[in-house]
Amino acid sequence: MRLRIDPERCQGHARCFALAPDLFDIDDYGQSSVHSDGVVPADREDAARLAIANCPEFAIEALED
């Protein structure tokens, strides 16, 4: 599983970072980004899905592979 943040949609609610600080980072302006090119370790896929389900801007996309 790989994650992508749509920078146009992300408004910095920081839910993703609160739920999975190992997968996301947030800059001082609230813009979220993904660690390690968005590649999610197998045992963190649930956390990734939780982050997606809590982003009020629908800014996190999962690219399953």
Next chain:
Amino acid sequence: MRRTEPVTDWETDFEVLDAGYVEDPFGIWDELRASCPVATTERRGRAWLPTRYADVTAIAHDTTTFSSSDVAVVTIEQDEDEDILPYGLPPITSDPPLHTWTRRLLLPWFSHRRVESYETLTREICGSLIKEFFDAGRADAAIDYAQQIPVRVISHILAVPDEMSDAFTGWVRDSLEFADDPERRRRGNYGIGEFLWSKVQERKEHPGDDLISDLLQSRHDGEPLEDSIILGMAMLTLIAGVDTTWSAIGASLWHLATHDDDRDRLVADPSLMATAVEEFLRAYSPVTMARLVTTDTEVAGCPMRAGDKVLMSFPAANRDPAVFDRASEVVLDRAANRHVAFGSGIHRCAGSNLARMELRVAIEEWLRRIPSFHLEPESSVTWAGGQVRGPRSIPVVLR
């Protein structure tokens, strides 16, 4: 139509300051969502009230049709603050481009890194407040606790003395909660404005490590900011950061005082705190914001005309069963929670990291020392509503 007349038809004649609505709006929203998802009124000019999540978020994202130039839920006649605040209170009362750059100047002050550095202070404030009333065995969870916390944290960020807290609280309430009373509203805005204006002038001579000094040193397009913009931004920080967070803390404590099962569960399992905080924010969202319609348009079949207002009820959106399972229940471990208590789109609450931290710490510290409490028998809880909804008095017995 007199504003204070009781409401008999919520679909075409709603009134957000109606006492019953302020105390318990939830059933009214549920009925409206089912029968007339965008209600309307002519009581203070023409206004619309969308109650579905999809409509509220769509309107929030269309900043061209729905301008932030008038965000007041209770419309008031223009008054003289216009003179000292030609740009309003940016970024909340502005549209791009003014919105974009003023927001960018504020955001770093409330980044999650910066907010972490305010956590110890917040915990100390909570601890010393509890110490004041703990031995008495009773307290007002709104007045003695919730109300006191955010104002002290903001005072720290603005580097103004703690002793100003009571004055700030009074002014902010005058400004937001008594908007229907022009005298009070003016008094609140002038109080805040005059005080912060003097700070802006003082910090020019004696800069410090605070928000106002930072704004004085900031540049936009190579130019220093106008004093009135700095004043507007500082006023906004105070007005937006106090009543709102205090309402969220108060509503959460009210819930815990009236739901023993949830209280005991949270005390027994503090790992629920993260989802519980989000759930309190969803279920008791304090903030409604307005938009001004700029061109004739239609939402869910309702014809809106330029000049109409739309009251964006984030609180009603957060109770929409189309988006949330068991929408009308408080579910402490709700896993998926895309609530919009902090808004949606470009005006997302700039202070949301701070508000979340304050809310979590306030509940943690309270429950750590007061794991069992309930409402004082024979006393009544009072609520304020309009722009910001929350309890203003919650008499409780501790244990």
